[in-house]
Amino acid sequence: MQLRIYNIFYGIAALVLLSFSIQAVPWSQLTAEQLAQQLEQKFAEGKYSKKGADTCLMCHKKSDTVMALFDGVHGQENNAKSPMAGLQCEACHGPLGKHNKGGKEPMIAFGKDSQLDAGSKNSVCLGCHNDPKQMAWHSSSHNLDEVACVDCHQIHTAKDPVMDKMSVNDTCTSCHAEVKAAMNKRSSHLLKWDHMSCIDCHNPHGSMGESALNQITVNDTCYSCHAEKRGPFLWEHAPVTDNCASCHNPHGSVNESLLNSRAPQLCQQCHMDDGHASRVVPQDGQDAFGGGKSCLNCHSQIHGSNHPAGSKLQR
Template sequence: MIGFGPDSKLSAASQNSVCQGCHNDPKQMAWHNSTHNLEEVACSDCHNVHGAKDPALDRLTVNDTCTSCHTRAKADMHKRSSHPMKWDQMTCIDCHSPHGSMTESALIKPSLNETCAECHADKRGPFLWEHAPVMEDCSSCHSPHGSVNENLLKSRAPQLCQQCHADDGHASRVSSQAGLDAFSAGKSCLNCHSKIHGSNHPAGSNFAR
């Protein structure tokens, strides 16, 4: 008799082979190369096998199932700026495929930007004037699971902007008297460069319009 769960004497691979005898649809095609499989996670570690209620399939409990292992993501989603996951208005599987995918981090779309654009369609473009880091990778500036900074930013402006934009004569250094100029007050660089994701304005090369 094959047993499942933490008390099973069989390896995760042996337990999973039984499940995959039936559950072999295209959604599972990347399982063998997935992080969960390589880390020897058994199906029963997440799923309540043939139970009346499966926590991994219920939108109100799936986040708890994922974050029972992914503790860093759990900590991030409780930071002051995060996706609405702690209220279960959004779930881990809205962006990630737990059974693996052909992309990095098991994303549901071919790239990170395409995954983000599923909700943030206004940032998709194409734009007449494109901000290169935005088009390349949203995570260049944003921390997707949560941040202590507004809008999931990895750090606050102007420090975030200065990682790429060196001092070239522009007022690109922090004022010693914060709040006394446009660069250090309010949204810093975004006081002027408000269309930082891209602009379709004919004079939008500086992302100000």
């Protein structure tokens, strides 16, 4: 009997020590699954602080990064749409619970060291930012690639760089390196001088069109600036009506006019058996097929022609 009592005692002691050891693990070192489980429990309990941000600032006011929140829109108490006008810090970081009692209880963290997955972090942002601009987010390439909102956006700042047209390109090209390389080629749009921005053509939150374009198709996107190429024309060039990207690289090219390749090679990808288009270009290039603009020496109206005699796009 006495031996049984000792066994029970040591069993209870072991459970207590195990429980203490789990709680003693810093929450920054918890696995994603353990962290999500504890946060779900905290939300179920819903123990929010009665003093809101004042409780948080008792420990975090010495951090310049934390205090920078009050320089931006998310820290405005007089703005009804701002988190600071409601649950304040806990609107994004979750219920305080006993976090201020030694910091053992986890909070929702958004930094690079956060163990939370992108979907969990994004769900916090989408709780407020659920207007039509984000309606295609769930099917967007960024969401499917598990990109978090905070990977692009900065919240604790006076002005989010990605919301500034003068700096948004730097944010996009920090991931899209191949686009940055194309932007710096000899023929490009005005992206590298910040006279254009990526969001002039693309919606990073997703769209109903291809490649997250603001318009439904590639051509509609191009026509929003290049209206003179829209037509309709009496004589239309099939690749133009199909897809501008058949001939052009919108991000940049080593060839003139953003062309994917130089004429006649570009033209000969389609026109090979019409008599003269497949003719070998002399090395000196001193003829109508290789000199100057090559095919475009004669076929200058390559996007389409309204001239009655322009069936060959020559006038």
